Amino acid sequence: MLTEQVIEMLTQGVKDTLYMTLVSAVIGYVLGLPLGILLNVTGKKGLRPNRVIYGIVGTFCNIIRSIPFLILLILLIPVTRAIVGQSYGSTATIVPLVVCAAPYIARVVESSLQDVDAGVIEAAKAMGASNLQIIFRVLLVEARTSLVTGFTITTGLLLGYSAMSGTVGGGGLGDIAVRYGYYRWQTDIMIVTVVLLIVVFQIIQYLGTKVSGRLDHRKR
């Protein structure tokens, strides 16, 4: 079963999966991190509470998060086509992955920042720090362990979703599992892809835990 061709296909599958997952995570953070900061800052106990902005951004995030990913994948086909030029393949899958991830990331970031001790923020204010300084030098720094943990969880989620996109020709390991395992009844190939997904997931989780642990100075 593991012919040269299959191995090559699986190697490409791993590469595609990593490509989709990591690129969408990074772009997701480019959009989601500022949104998360905005949610935290405009929240009830934030640096600058603003019900209107918080309401709008929050509702927007909730709406997108309440759409099942598979539906989002199909709903976004015209958008994907407009941006990437085609609606199938790894690069095309990144579009719905980012749309799905950004609001999720925003909430994860919001909650990480909320965990920063209010007293430390007050101390920074008492020292004359501006809100921007508090965001960049206090909030993001103090919450970094939790932010990295959030990044790891989000990446794991995206790995799963990237595999789901295989049902509509998304590329990567999920695509192989669907095409060979489901349509062609080649259970052995499906099992290998699942094992590979598990291994990739474990590596991501391991690295994430390692990095957040290394960054954390709160424990002795």
Add this chain to the structure above:
Amino acid sequence: MSEIEIKNLTKRFQVKGHTVTALEHINLNIEKGEIFGIIGMSGAGKSTLVRSINYLEKPTEGQVLIDGVDLSDLSTKELRKKRSEIGMIFQGFHLLEQKNVLDNVCFPLRISGVGRKEAKDKARALLKTVNLEEKEKAYPSQLSGGQKQRVAIARALATEPKILLCDEATSALDPQTTESILALLKQINENLGITIVIITHQMSVVTDICQKVAIIDNGNLVEQGSVKEIFAHPTSDAAKELIFGTRPSPLSVREVSGNKTVRVVFGGGSSYEPVIANAILRFQVPINILHADTRNVGGKAVGEMVLGLPEGEKIQEDITAFLRERGLTVTEVDEHVN
């Protein structure tokens, strides 16, 4: 002109639809170079009051003037500048947990635009002042409470403030550590001439290092003056409670004695006459010493005693008069029992 002037300050909060008055018509002047204590039971409003001094809490009414400048006249930017001239330390220390000691002390300098190198040099000098120079690479989680507060003090001093606000700065510390932190604050006050405002619920903190004190009770300023004066002659209930409350409760004292109990305070320049012994010899009655203590009030040793007097109104009055004649302050203990 006083360094800090609080004029007719009132602060109200909206809590679930109704208004809570945290502070009402507070008037307070704090002079340059003073160590000023603000004392009250928890919930009295003292934390709100100290937060008004750097406008972390904006007063609902009234004014706060620092060196004659009304804080409400300042723009956001000017206010931030002003705040950097007022250091503040807290009960919970509030250090940056993810930064080491040196970077914590550098923090206020960095945010006010001082270069990295210069900030580090200055921070090291400050860590020396607070006796923590060997801990500069440590993280707050590796320090004891007293050490954390020393780092917080170094951090508060980094921008060379003229005023240092201490919000229950020793309340989370054990008595010995408290003593060393208070000694450090006193040293800073003497060496740098920084005005220190101390918020506390511990009378001992006030008697140890403060020259003046204001007593806050239920949002009102009920008494203020020199620590010596208030310690000897507390007039408000809150003051009496704070001063007597540091001993076994007067109620239990009364139960033990069964008779009239009085509190006697020996002033700073107390005489060499053995007053109590002489009273016993003179009146030929037993006087029961229920409690005796010496405290350092404003740098002078002040003694206090609680005496159980024998039965009989006449003899009690005579003894009281005898003690008063010898320059002692005598107050009845049981009058404020609640």
